[in-house]
Every structure is written in structure tokens, then in C-alpha cells.
Amino acid sequence: MVQAFHRHVPILIRELGSSYKELLHIISDPPKGSENLLTLVLQILTQEVAPSSDLIATVKHLYETKLKDVSILIPLLSSLTKDEVLPIFPLLLNLPPEKFQLVLAHILQGSARTGLALTPAEVLIAIHDVVPEKNGPPLKKITDACSACFEQRTVFTQQVLAxxxxxxxxxxxxxxxxxxxxxxxxxAFPTLVDVVMEILSKLVSRQIWRLPKLWPGFLKCVSQTQPHSFPVLLELPMPQLESIMKKFPDLRPSLIAYANQPTIRASLPNSALSVLGLENGQDSRSQMHPSDAASSIHAAALT
Known part of the structure; x- marks a missing residue:
């Protein structure tokens, strides 16, 4: 019986279509306990064709007045505009992982097919704009949503991330x-390193060290991207540079070797040279031969 139901209902629903008045009437006031059936009907109606304007209006009215379950909007997301999706995005983010995967699929389908909804870059930004646990989902939901995006590298490409x-x-x-x-x-995309360096430089100008929740991530990033991050490190005020030298002592020899290059050294203030131990000539603590310095930078580039 159940198998026959699932076999014949999709055929019937497709034949009726999303503009059939009696079907729209039932959708506008579904019986209690029929949420799963309603979701199935909406999936069928939107599976191969874009939903009609009547269906969109009916389901939106149902959501706003009677059935405050944001999951009923998922099948319609590909046909909603950015301004319609963003207000409900925190609620969509709070859905179980398997449902959020459907959310992503429908939103991105809408972006590719109709130009509606959100582009991949806008999706990533929208996720980050959600404030955790302030009338919103817990932080783990947001981090999981970010990870779900990174799993789709053919969609969330290097250009999208940049x-x-x-x-x-x-x-x-x-x-x-x-x-x-x-x-x-x-x-995910090591060739993004130049873009990331521009971002880190901007963060220095924004005094990232004054943001205690972001500063540790900045430190981790400059450590992982050395030697590309050396110019950014040398843009930091001396107290912050000195703090990093203490936190990451293994970084010191390579950074000194980089800073001791004549063209770089000539551009550094005395305070930076002092922190690096270069104010009186060659750093007495590292005592690097030029060939050793070059080897150190090369080794850092491979890490």
C-alpha cells in the first residue's frame, strides 16, 4: 500500500501541477501531522520545473501565518530572491546537516539557473554574517555550514573564495x-596565498591585535604561510612583532634572514631592527652565514 502510494502520488501531483486551485487550497491549510506529506508534494512540484507564482505565494503565506517550519520553504529557494532568502538564512542554517545540504543545493541551483537567490560568494558571506546564539544558531552550526561549502570545491572555487x-x-x-x-x-587553494597576504596586510592596518577573538587566528595564519607572511609581519608595531617572536621562536631565524637582506633592511625602522637583533649589524643570536639564511628561507617556503 505504502509503495503504491509513493509510486502513484508523484504522477498525480505532476499531472495536477502547481497552479491547480484545489491543490493550492489544500497546501494553504494542510491537516495537522501532514508536514512530511506537504514537503514531499512541494518537492515533486518543484523537481523538474520552477514553481508557479501562485505556489510560491501560497507556501510563503502558509509559513508566515500557520506553519512556522522554515524547511517547507526549501523546495522554493531556487526561485526566491536574495532579499527573500537573507531574512530566513539564520533559520535555514539551524536545520539538521542533511537539510542544510538541500538548502545549499536549491539556493545554488537558483543562482545558476535563474540568477535569483544567492551566488556562492554571497552564501559564504551570509553564513559569516549570522551571529551565533543571538537569536541564531550555535557556533558549531555556522562552522559546519562553512565546512559544507568547502566540500564543494567545484562551486566554492578559488575565485569565489577570493x-x-x-x-x-x-x-x-x-x-x-x-x-x-x-x-x-x-x-584548500595554496595559490590564494597572494590574496591572503593582501588580506593580512589590511588586517594589520585595522589593528587586528585589538580583536582578541581574531588575533590568535591571525597569528596562526602568518605562521602557516611563512615566508610569504614576512612582509606582513614587518608591518606590525614592535610590541606585537616582539610578542610573535616569543610565541613562535622557530620563526625567528627565517624572519631575521629575510629582514637582513640589504633592500629589506634599508626599509625597516630602527625599532624593528632592534626587535630582530639587527640594530648593530649581523644578528649575534643567529650568526647566520648568507648561504645559511637563504637555506632557511627556502626551508620555510617548503613548510
């Missing part, structure tokens, strides 16, 4: 998970 990060770095306040995503991005 665009999203480039927009987020100018946000005030910076998103809580911003540095985590920067690190994930450069891990």
Missing part, C-alpha cells in the same frame, strides 16, 4: 569566523 574574503575583510565588525575561513581557504 571574492567573498575580499568583501568580508572590509566589514565592521569583522565576522567571528573570518580568520578560520582565511586559513581554510589557503589550505
Amino acid at each position: 571574492k567573498a574574503l575580499g568583501q568580508m575583510v572590509d566589514r565592521t565588525p569583522l565576522p567571528l569566523l573570518f580568520m578560520r575561513t582565511v586559513i581554510q581557504a589557503v589550505d
